[in-house]
Amino acid sequence: MTSAMNLCGHYNGTFAAASVKASHCQSHLLPCRIGFAASVAAAVPISSCGARGGSRNRAAFTVSCCKAATGRDVLVEENDVVSETERSYTCVMKFGGSSVASAERMREVANLIISFPEERPVIVLSAMGKTTNLLLLAGEKAVSCGVSNVDNIEELSTIKDLHLRTVDELGVDRNVIAKHLEELEQLLKGVAMMKELTRRTQDYLVSFGECMSTRIFAAYLNKLGVKARQYDAFEMGIITTDDFTNADILEATYPAVAKRLHGDWVSDPAIPIVTGFLGKARKSCAVTTLGRGGSDLTATTIGRALGLPEIQVWKDVDGVLTSDPNICPQAEPVPCLTFDEAAELAYFGAQVLHPQSMRPAREGDIPVRVKNSYNPKAPGTLITKARDMSKAVLTSIVLKRNVTMLDIVSTRMLGQYGFLAKVFSTFEDLGISVDVVATSEVSISLTLDPSKLWSRELIQQELDYVVEELEKIAVVNLLQNRSIISLIGNVQKSSLILEKAFRVLRTLGVNVQMISQGASKVNISLIVNDSEAEQCVRALHKTFFDSEPSQLENECIQGNGSHPAIS
């Protein structure tokens, strides 16, 4: 039985040995891959992934090594690393849950990797399909179901069935995950006994998803004769804060990851298969997670650590789209984005990228390509530092639901200084992040992030406390169930964007409750009621992205040029 100690402890080598090796393929990576690649239909020529800069690669790595040299435990000399770079990895390829959801999908991903014979990728994988959600549900149920009922938790059976079926269908040994499945059940029994699931234990629990998917996939590649080595991120140098469920990656990660992956390549070349989403807490040494969708961040972190020329993020859509396809089925892929646009888009709700994932790529100036593993020939979206914005108007429309808005009006007269400072220090003290702000000297409207931490609801009690604190200096009006519609694009054309947007909203009879353009050069945010938001996004998308002029545009062309939104 899993003891309380065990629940709170860290991965003390409890998992199987990190390396999953093929018994029948002892030769180095390249001969194995060439041998196998010949028998697999090439899915995509590498040229479709865009130009690659060999010399840039070298320069980028020199920079990352200089930074690494400031870290505490760098063993490699700069010159050694530059020459190693030429022999080791060429890109990072991250495959999300949808890309590795079944044995069939894993086969396709393996073929995809093999179809790039000139690449030596680092592979980052998420958990299979919806495994993370299932683990979270299983954990919740375990809290109240009693130890003897853990075996009957439906989600546990679904996870077991999926992973064992996948292993069997791929023809790899069940032993690659047997210990994990056993330990997972023990862990849930421990949760049931303790009747609590701390955030730390929750991170440990969900880590089983990535630990199993990577072990299965590495074993499968090895079975095909493609030499691969499995890595648990928390054992390979991804070091984070101790903020369980939403940890931040620390700077020490870069030299540690570079040293580990380069060292392994030099001593025994193999394709690394790394668990996305996970890290190791600096203080407690426990397993952490990087927030939902965090495997994108793992990929960009590794790309920066190695100074690679490209980071590829493989999804189940043809790239970053002009809007959420679940709201606008006709949404189209966006060919190019800047890091700023992508970061803003992710932060303001586009599920396709993790909100923090652009940071390492931007810092290392490494292009990120978003591709579709179901349709590898599609060009995808290329995200870079800069792009030609002269013709750009709107790039994408993003919706963030369930936002809380606060109207705060100072009880003092005009001319009082320190009001804004007091308001913001209240949020700082409570650790609540503010998304969108519009202000005058004595009043301020702002929205609060729906999840103070990515996975945790901002609970009513905390909101009441915020209001209580602010009411000491202001009249406060709390408005819930609001949505932020973010218009990501070229804010240089804000008049054009806003004119079109307000014409649409007026036609729908929707009143915008707050607007913010602010310092961001790529985002105009509009706040509306949750109940109206989807309808607004659909109408805005139609107006901005449908190739045929919409009815509204026709009206505008035929009309007398007056501004209907303000007439």
Ligand SMILES: Nc1ncnc2c1ncn2[C@@H]1O[C@H](COP(=O)(O)OP(=O)(O)O)[C@@H](O)[C@H]1O
């Ligand atoms: N603007 C957008 N562009 C592309 N996909 C989006 C957008 N907004 C929401 N999505 C959703 O994000 C999903 C891809 O992200 P995610 O589920 O994290 O992929 P994966 O698990 O493969 O990493 C798509 O299936 C799509 O439904």
Ligand SMILES: N[C@@H](CC(=O)OP(=O)(O)O)C(=O)O
């Ligand atoms: N499995 C984790 C991490 C992740 O990045 O997943 P995906 O790539 O499928 O969004 C999650 O579901 O949050």
